[in-house]
Amino acid sequence: MTATSADGGGAERRVVAVAGLTCCRGGGAEGATEEVEIRYVVHPRRWGQGIGTEIGRQLLAHGFDGLGLHRIDATCDPRNTGSSRVLTKLGMTYEGRLRHTALIRDGWRDSLMFSLLEDEWRSAEQPSNTSVG
DSSP, X not given: OEEEEESXXXXXXXXXXXXXXXXXXXXXXXXXXXXXXXXXXXXXXXXXXXXXXXXXXXHHHIIIIISOOSEEEEEEOTTOHHXXXXXXXXXXXXXXXXXXXXXXXXXXXXXXXXXXXXXXXHHHHSOOOOOOO
16 A cells, blocks of 8 residues: 655655555464554655554554454554554554564664454444443
């Protein structure tokens, strides 16, 4: 999935975000396992404009509604507080810190782990039936 925008009102469009679902399926004596992770990258000039949140919602909807998944994970760099806020805003639960999961320009980095279960997604989609009386 890519998100584009026109700069300066011209006809030229530029990519402002790239996103997708990654999947790993396995099986064993007890049954199949499935690990699915949402991933997204938003151009820094577009941070804080709700693009990551909207992309995350679309990916979660596709995973749960379109593919019938049970659980979806996401990770982010602990230094990326904006991405952590996006994942929390999407209703994902913080599960912990994974140590030295990615080797990037400045060395090994940790990852914060988040997840959302299908029943949590379904309950978040429903309007509240709480009445004050």
